[in-house]
Amino acid sequence: MSPSALANGTEAASGTPRLVIEFPPVTAADNLSEISAITELVNRVFIDAEAGIWNEGFVRTSDAEVADFIRKGQLALAYLASSPPASEDQGIQKGQLVGCVCVKRASDSMCTLGMLSLDKTHQGLGLGREIFKFVEEYCLSLGGTTLGLDILMPTSYDHPLKTRMHAWYLRLGFQQVRLGDFGDDYPALVPLLSGPVVYRVFEKKLK
Ligand SMILES: CC(C)(COP(=O)(O)OP(=O)(O)OC[C@H]1O[C@@H](n2cnc3c(N)ncnc32)[C@H](O)[C@@H]1OP(=O)(O)O)[C@@H](O)C(=O)NCCC(=O)NCCS
Numbered sequence: 001m002s003p004s005a006l007a008n009g010t011e012a013a014s015g016t017p018r019l020v021i022e023f024p025p026v027t028a029a030d031n032l033s034e035i036s037a038i039t040e041l042v043n044r045v046f047i048d049a050e051a052g053i054w055n056e057g058f059v060r061t062s063d064a065e066v067a068d069f070i071r072k073g074q075l076a077l078a079y080l081a082s083s084p085p086a087s088e089d090q091g092i093q094k095g096q097l098v099g100c101v102c103v104k105r106a107s108d109s110m111c112t113l114g115m116l117s118l119d120k121t122h123q124g125l126g127l128g129r130e131i132f133k134f135v136e137e138y139c140l141s142l143g144g145t146t147l148g149l150d151i152l153m154p155t156s157y158d159h160p161l162k163t164r165m166h167a168w169y170l171r172l173g174f175q176q177v178r179l180g181d182f183g184d185d186y187p188a189l190v191p192l193l194s195g196p197v198v199y200r201v202f203e204k205k206l207k
Contacts, residue, residue, distance in 0.1 A: 019127055020079045020094045021134040029070040035063050038077065038100060042066070045117040049161050053154055055194050061115065069115075075102050076138070078118070078131055098122045101131050103138060110203075111139035112148040132172060140206055147204045150180060155196045166200070174202035 028034055039061055046060035069075035082095035099118035106112045113135050118127055139147050149169065153162045182199040183190045 018081055018125075019098070019130050019134075020081050020092055021076050021131060022079075022094075023073055023076050024070055026071050026073065029067040032063070035067050035070070037097060038075070039063050039066050041097065041119055042100065042115060042117045045120065048120060050152075052157075052159065053152065053194060053197065055192050058192050069102050074104050075100055075115075076131075076134065078127070078134075080122075099127065099131060101135055103135055105142060105144070106148060109144055110146040110148055111135070111142065111144045112150075114149065116149075128168075129172075136204075136206055145206050147174075147206055148177075148202065149174065150199060150201045152182065152197050152199055155198050169202050172204065174204040176200050177203045 024034075042061045043059045050058075050060070066075065077097060078099035078101070079097050080095035081092045083092065099122070100115065101113055101117070102115040104112050104114075116128070116131065118131070136147060151162060151165055151169065153159060153166065178201050180199040180201045182193075182197060185199075
């Protein structure tokens, strides 16, 4: 199945889709205003989410990286679902861009996700769970049976949001499979860290 074939709204508990989540066409990588809107959204979200973990001035992503992810079909975008006018029968329409997630195929049986972001004003509404549902279904559609993710947590103090994410991943069914070596995976980022961190690697069996 191609990524865009999964461009359907995910459904909230009530059965009403609240997000339209899709992999944009590769041509979107050349749409500079859309790319910079995504980059700004991610960087804004991570300035809050990773405050204290990085040295001043750190930014999570760049226009070049976002465009590259889109060209590779790895970046899914989440839009608020808006109903069409009653006279039209066009299904659920895309509204405001509110989030994204990067999904990579790590092997035949495994996908990994990263850069999971939701605009701050739309956090805490259950939309994060909708994005996970989309990612799990996408991974399964590729024949994947395992979903992986990681989390970077400071060790010298409690970071409430990271602690919350850690607990949430466990509730979502992920298990920590190892402590990674952040320096091995991201050597260029190590000098930008403001203190010691632990890099936890999680996996969830999807079937
Ligand atoms: C990760 C993210 C996309 C999740 O989105 P979200 O809107 O918070 O998602 P949800 O509303 O589904 O909430 C996620 C969980 O946190 C819980 N939660 C939400 N707000 C909370 C709060 N203020 N205090 C405690 N728990 C809270 C929810 O109950 C939910 O758990 P549940 O699904 O078991 O009920 C969003 O928080 C985000 O963009 N965070 C910043 C970037 C980030 O940290 N990304 C992950 C990198 S490791």
